[in-house]
Amino acid sequence: MDYELKKLAVSDGMDIYEMLQEIPGNEAGAVNAVKGSTFDEFKQWLIRSDSLSKAKGLIDGWKVPTTVYWLYVDGYPVGFGKLRHFLTNQLRIEGGHIGYAIRPSQRNKGYGTVLLKMMIEEARKMNIDRVLLTIRNNNAASINVALNNNGKIERVCEERHYIWIDC
Ligand SMILES: CC(C)(COP(=O)(O)OP(=O)(O)OC[C@H]1O[C@@H](n2cnc3c(N)ncnc32)[C@H](O)[C@@H]1OP(=O)(O)O)[C@@H](O)C(=O)NCCC(=O)NCCS
DSSP: OOEEEEEOOTTOOHHHHHHHHHSOSEETTEEOTTTTOOHHHHHHHHHHHHHHHHOOSOBTTTBOOEEEEEEEETTEEEEEEEEESSOOHHHHHTTOSEEEEEOGGGTTSSHHHHHHHHHHHHHHHTTOOEEEEEEETTOHHHHHHHHHTTOEEEEEOSSEEEEEEEO
16 A cells, blocks of 8 residues: 655645545534535635645634645545644644544545554654644544554543644
8 A cells, every 4th residue: 555645735636625525524523624615615725724734823813823634545535634733722622733534435444543643743743742632532433543643541521532642
C-alpha cells in the first residue's frame, strides 16, 4: 500500500469533492462543511481553508489556524484530517488539536490509524510537542485509533475521553 498525506490545496478537484460528498456533514464532531455543497462552493471553501492554514494567531477573535490534510491510499483519497495549530480554552474542552474522518466505504481497514500517525508527524514538524484529542465516549473506533498511536487517556468525563499523544 502506498500512503500519502497531502495538504489541502486550492487546486484540489473532483476526487476530493466526491469523497467529501460521501462523508457525513457532522459525524461524532468531525465536521465536513463541504457535504451537500456544489463543486463551485467547494472551490470557494478550498480558498478559505488554504488561507486559514496560513494564518497566525486567532482570527476574528476565535478561529484557530487549521491545516486540512487528505490521506491517499494508492492514489485514491480515503479520508481527511484537520490539525489546529494551537488550543484555546474552548478547544481544550471540545475539539482538541486533531479531528479526522474516513469515508464510510473505506473504514475498518486501518486507514484511520495511519491517518492519525501521519498527522502526528505533521504536528511534530510544526513544533507541537503533544496533541490533544477529545473523543466521545461512545466512539470506540476513534478511541482505538488514538490508542493505536500511543494515546494516553488523561481523563474521561461524562461525554468525552481526553487523550494526549506525544509527537
Ligand atoms: C473513527 C474513524 C476515523 C476510524 O477509521 P477507520 O479507518 O475505520 O479506523 P481503523 O480501521 O484504523 O480502526 C481502528 C480500530 O478501531 C476498531 N473499530 C473500527 N470500527 C469500529 C467500531 N464501529 N466499533 C468499535 N471498534 C471499531 C478497529 O477494529 C481498529 O481496532 P484495532 O486497531 O484494535 O484492530 C472512522 O470510523 C470515522 O470516520 N468515523 C466518523 C468520524 C469520527 O468519528 N471521527 C473522529 C471524531 S473524534
